[in-house]
Amino acid sequence: MSSLPVSRRRLLQAAGAGALASAAGLGPLGGGPAAAAVVPPVRPDLGVSAYPFTLGQVRLTAGRWLDNQNRTLSYLRFVDVDRLLYNFRANHRLSTGSAAATGGWDAPTFPFRTHMQGHLLTAWAQAYAVLGDTTCRAKADYMVAELAKCQANNGAAGFGAGYLSGFPESDFTALEARTLSNGNVPYYCVHKTLAGLLDVWRHTGNTQARDVLLALAGWVDTRTARLSSSQMQAMLGTEFGGMNEVLADIYQQTGDGRWLTAAQRFDHAAVFNPLASNQDQLNGLHANTQVPKWVGAAREYKATGTTRYRDIAANAWRIATGAHTYVIGGNSQAEHFRAPNAIAGYLTNDTCEHCNSYNMLKLTRELWQLDPSRADYFDFYERTLLNHVIGAQNPADSHGHVTYFTPLNPGGRRGVGPAWGGGTWSTDYNSFWCCQGTGVEINTKLMDSIYFYNGTTLTVNLFVPSVLTWTQRGITVTQNTTFPVSDTTTLTLSGTMSGSWSIRLRIPSWTTGATISVNGTVQSVTATPGSYATVTRTWAAGDTIAVKLPMRVIMRAANDNADVQAITYGPAVLCGNYGSTTPAGLPALTVSTITRTSTSSLAFTATANGATVNIGPFHDAQGFNYTVYWNTGAAAVTYKLVNVGSGLVLGIQDMSTVDGGLALQWDDSGTADHNWVMVTDGSAVRFRNVNSGKVLGVENMSTADNARVLQWSDNGTADHRWTLIDNGDGTHRIRNVNSGKLLAILNGSVARGAQAVQDPDNGSADNRWRLVRLT
Numbered sequence: 001m002s003s004l005p006v007s008r009r010r011l012l013q014a015a016g017a018g019a020l021a022s023a024a025g026l027g028p029l030g031g032g033p034a035a036a037a038v039v040p041p042v043r044p045d046l047g048v049s050a051y052p053f054t055l056g057q058v059r060l061t062a063g064r065w066l067d068n069q070n071r072t073l074s075y076l077r078f079v080d081v082d083r084l085l086y087n088f089r090a091n092h093r094l095s096t097g098s099a100a101a102t103g104g105w106d107a108p109t110f111p112f113r114t115h116m117q118g119h120l121l122t123a124w125a126q127a128y129a130v131l132g133d134t135t136c137r138a139k140a141d142y143m144v145a146e147l148a149k150c151q152a153n154n155g156a157a158g159f160g161a162g163y164l165s166g167f168p169e170s171d172f173t174a175l176e177a178r179t180l181s182n183g184n185v186p187y188y189c190v191h192k193t194l195a196g197l198l199d200v201w202r203h204t205g206n207t208q209a210r211d212v213l214l215a216l217a218g219w220v221d222t223r224t225a226r227l228s229s230s231q232m233q234a235m236l237g238t239e240f241g242g243m244n245e246v247l248a249d250i251y252q253q254t255g256d257g258r259w260l261t262a263a264q265r266f267d268h269a270a271v272f273n274p275l276a277s278n279q280d281q282l283n284g285l286h287a288n289t290q291v292p293k294w295v296g297a298a299r300e301y302k303a304t305g306t307t308r309y310r311d312i313a314a315n316a317w318r319i320a321t322g323a324h325t326y327v328i329g330g331n332s333q334a335e336h337f338r339a340p341n342a343i344a345g346y347l348t349n350d351t352c353e354h355c356n357s358y359n360m361l362k363l364t365r366e367l368w369q370l371d372p373s374r375a376d377y378f379d380f381y382e383r384t385l386l387n388h389v390i391g392a393q394n395p396a397d398s399h400g401h402v403t404y405f406t407p408l409n410p411g412g413r414r415g416v417g418p419a420w421g422g423g424t425w426s427t428d429y430n431s432f433w434c435c436q437g438t439g440v441e442i443n444t445k446l447m448d449s450i451y452f453y454n455g456t457t458l459t460v461n462l463f464v465p466s467v468l469t470w471t472q473r474g475i476t477v478t479q480n481t482t483f484p485v486s487d488t489t490t491l492t493l494s495g496t497m498s499g500s501w502s503i504r505l506r507i508p509s510w511t512t513g514a515t516i517s518v519n520g521t522v523q524s525v526t527a528t529p530g531s532y533a534t535v536t537r538t539w540a541a542g543d544t545i546a547v548k549l550p551m552r553v554i555m556r557a558a559n560d561n562a563d564v565q566a567i568t569y570g571p572a573v574l575c576g577n578y579g580s581t582t583p584a585g586l587p588a589l590t591v592s593t594i595t596r597t598s599t600s601s602l603a604f605t606a607t608a609n610g611a612t613v614n615i616g617p618f619h620d621a622q623g624f625n626y627t628v629y630w631n632t633g634a635a636a637v638t639y640k641l642v643n644v645g646s647g648l649v650l651g652i653q654d655m656s657t658v659d660g661g662l663a664l665q666w667d668d669s670g671t672a673d674h675n676w677v678m679v680t681d682g683s684a685v686r687f688r689n690v691n692s693g694k695v696l697g698v699e700n701m702s703t704a705d706n707a708r709v710l711q712w713s714d715n716g717t718a719d720h721r722w723t724l725i726d727n728g729d730g731t732h733r734i735r736n737v738n739s740g741k742l743l744a745i746l747n748g749s750v751a752r753g754a755q756a757v758q759d760p761d762n763g764s765a766d767n768r769w770r771l772v773r774l775t
């Protein structure tokens with residue numbers, strides 16, 4: 001947004017329960033899935049080796065996820081479509097009838113009005129697809145029919161064929177000329193409308209939605225085809241949502257190459273080029289302007305097979321989650337990315353915009369389907385969905401309104417919105433900001449990533465109470481759990497099944513000692529944290545699979561300050577309850593005092609600032625001031641690791657700050673990557689690189705001799721833990737907890753730049769290290 005005289009951010013600063021008991025029973029098939037209405041895409045996605053079930057094949061059962069869905073559903077059934085049509089009708093020279101205008105970001109004077117309607121079309125379509133909710137379908141059908149009338153009046157309104165918006169087409173003329181100065185982000189709004197129409201078409205089968213969609217997409221194609229590539233790239237300096245994503249989706253849906261060409265015009269070179277070469281140049285960028293472009297890159301890969309798109313998406317994910325993400329899974333401060341690993345310095349009232357995490361979840365899901373062995377993708381998904389997204393909805397509000405930011409300052413409290421739109425929780429008609437839009441979308445598809453399949457193999461990624469109706473195979477899977485209060489989830493199979501087939505279960509990186517039982521008998525299957533456990537057998541109706549994932553308190557340090565830490569327990573971030581008081585700075589926490597006080601809830605206590613504080617799950621921290629991060633007291637102790645064989649010190653190749661940067665030995669030249677903070681982790685330690693904030697681990701959690709040692713995000717896997725063994729001569733052996741091997745140098749080399757590896761304990765000099773304390 002920085003290229004505009006009046007940025008969206010500046011504009012905003014200047015401006016100042018109904019659980020539906022009947023919801024589970026709705027549906028045209030007497031409560032059965034509504035999946036039959038789905039219009040499948042013409043083209044299959046390329047490169048994919050795991051497939052989601054269609055909306056409607058998975059339903060939530062009692063729990064926080066269902067409660068969230070019901071509150072949002074209540075709002076979706078309530079909201080008045082004629083009021084939402086006000087700006088469209090006024091702009092397209094049709095009568096607004098007796099409808100009152102709306103407020104907030106949909107006020108008739110707000111520059112990018114009519115972005116919200118697309119989100120609502122998506123949410124209504126999803127509510128129908130998931131639950132068969134005909135009230136929601138009727139609202140979507142009515143809005144589509146009225147939007148068609150708006151489009152049909154373009155001649156009288158002086159607009160080009162297919163145009164559809166709540167603001168005049170002249171804003172696009174100014175956008176293309178780089179003279180637009182009213183704060184509008186026109187393609188951002190068009191993206192939402194296109195995505196909403198596409199979802200109504202594909203999830204409900206409404207062919208008028210298809211026609212309105214393709215007419216508007218045709219207007220986009222016509223409008224952009226006449227621009228030179230330099231004009232187009234200059235225009236992409238203004239936020240445009242996921243235009244590349246939705247146009248690639250329309251290409252997949254229709255098979256018409258026109259839409260792929262249009263999609264690729266929205267490839268933003270200034271953002272894509274550094275990501276293609278795995279460079280982190282996010283500092284200072286408006287965060288949620290970028291994430292939808294990355295989702296678009298993933299969709300363009302699946303449409304074309306061009307690996308550069310895949311690399312852009314995967315690198316963006318790695319950079320954003322590794323160097324720009326707070327412990328709750330959210331990113332951004334004041335809507336912007338900061339310097340890599342700048343976390344502790346940005347614990348403010350305006351961290352973690354909701355939209356960013358919504359879009360990061362979409363990106364994560366796209367990437368995981370390309371590489372379903374990557375459990376770390378769903379470790380992130382679980383953490384972000386639970387702690388940020390689920391928790392962003394106000395459970396005290398029967399319409400499920402949401403917070404825009406999730407504050408992470410000590411004494412923060414949810415319910416913080418931009419000034420234009422009330423500054424607090426979203427409201428029925430007077431906020432309509434972006435995060436309200438992504439809020440209604442996510443809370444109508446919370447079940448879409450619990451289960452996936454490939455052939456006859458079922459993958460269970462999330463531990464959420466739900467029922468999967470695998471209609472293609474006649475199998476029903478019922479998942480019962482109170483996770484994460486309980487560490488166990490139980491899957492029960494029913495239906496008709498025969499032959500041998502497999503169930504893959506995600507074993508999160510945060511657990512140790514995971515077990516899988518079938519019909520009460522513990523199975524002898526590998527259940528390594530940070531991977532998938534597979535159980536293959538001839539299943540029978542009535543079989544139960546119990547997955548036990550023991551949880552423990554794990555402290556998570558901010559990337560840039562080992563003293564600033566958050567408490568996690570399994571997937572849940574825990575926070576301190578400060579009532580209506582505001583601590584003066586991060587409370588000083590005595591980590592050893594953290595104690596669980598209940599088995600039926602995630603209630604803990606601890607001592608902070610010398611007093612007892614109640615600790616609980618962050619997603620339930622509603623209506624009181626909290627702290628997520630703490631000062632853990634122990635000053636960071638920094639060491640150099642000097643190899644006894646070579647006399648050289650351990651560092652990171654090229655001072656890399658990315659996941660996978662290789663550990664090697666080098667002259668003691670004093671660069672920051674030679675300094676390591678030793679973080680106590682039970683009876684072991686983690687070595688955190690001062691330069692990158694990453695911790696020392698073993699490539700792919702290998703247990704083999706000579707496996708490379710490298711740095712990785714501190715995500716809790718066992719290969720990040722090392723045990724120090726005192727040799728009694730001022731040196732130590734450093735043993736990897738996961739592999740049992742020792743930190744060493746490949747082939748005992750004494751050369752500068754030689755790779756650090758893990759070795760058997762064979763007494764060689766390169767297996768010994770001197771820990772030289774620096775602070």
Ligand SMILES: [Zn+2]
Nearest residue numbers: 353355434435
């Ligand atoms: Zn937002």
